[in-house]
Amino acid sequence: MPNNQFKRGELYSFITGKASTAIGRRLQKNFKEANVEITIEQWSVLYHLWKQDGLSQQQLCDATFRDKPSITRLVDNLEKLKLVKRVASKDDRRMNMIFLAPGAVELQDKTMELANQTLNEALEGVIIEHIEIAKLVLQKVYDNLAGSV
């Protein structure tokens, strides 16, 4: 692979993820305007629990691409907000299973709608074929790097 595949001037925008930062901020803003009082990081944890409740913290690490201390503290904060509960596993006493609390169940439809709406704002005017290609590229980047980071 050639070493100068990128001209210097192009480096920054590709590395720093301005686009995903912008989507995150907009989603946070849309949450706030809808009086949803959670952070997008907390939402990302709930998102995976809505898909499957009762995940362990390690499974949440893998799903959200965060390290263990980050998940410990996100779960701490979600517990304080009474949105999830830690339940010690009976099979393996090292593990906590994280379960949705009633308040979080209520948030699901509202925040999913806001997330869809945010993506539509973000991708206004982008043709669907290009979205698909962008997703493939980002997934490939992730796969290329995730293993050994």
Added chain:
Amino acid sequence: MPNNQFKRGELYSFITGKASTAIGRRLQKNFKEANVEITIEQWSVLYHLWKQDGLSQQQLCDATFRDKPSITRLVDNLEKLKLVKRVASKDDRRMNMIFLAPGAVELQDKTMELANQTLNEALEGVIIEHIEIAKLVLQKVYDNLAGSV
């Protein structure tokens, strides 16, 4: 624009910027292995100063897509590391012009090479046409959202 352009299951990976997170982590790791003792956030500020020295903090905000407090503190830390210097503008006494210090000049070639190398690792196996499309999509997303966030 249809409201269900995205299936729920696809939402998360597109929103959270796992790919750019992964690139950032890898770049940080590559810095560390090369004994470059700066954060990628600090590097992103230096990157713009290498392109043009003597930017104001506000210009750095715009260039790096950060708010003013973030730049204040990044410049604080870069000053502590003796990599930049604040110089009060004579034309407009509200402004600080940020100038590279000798230590930062030395970092440029080394870190630019590491950034290029990191991108090559990230994009291994991705065809260049798809990279171009992905860049266009991300730029469009940024443009769609940056104005009013």
Added chain:
DNA sequence: TTTATATAGTTGCTTAAACAACTATATGCC
């Protein structure tokens, strides 16, 4: 000129990321 408004930057506060070091439990091997 003085008054309102906009701009540049700082400080305080809360949340989160990343890394190292740690505890506790489980598993594999002798």
Added chain:
DNA sequence: GGCATATAGTTGTTTAAGCAACTATATAAA
């Protein structure tokens, strides 16, 4: 059983993000 090692999670520390509130200077309007 007893020991080494792996796994799950926590705690401490530093850096940064994002928001609100603030100071200081500049600009525009009356």
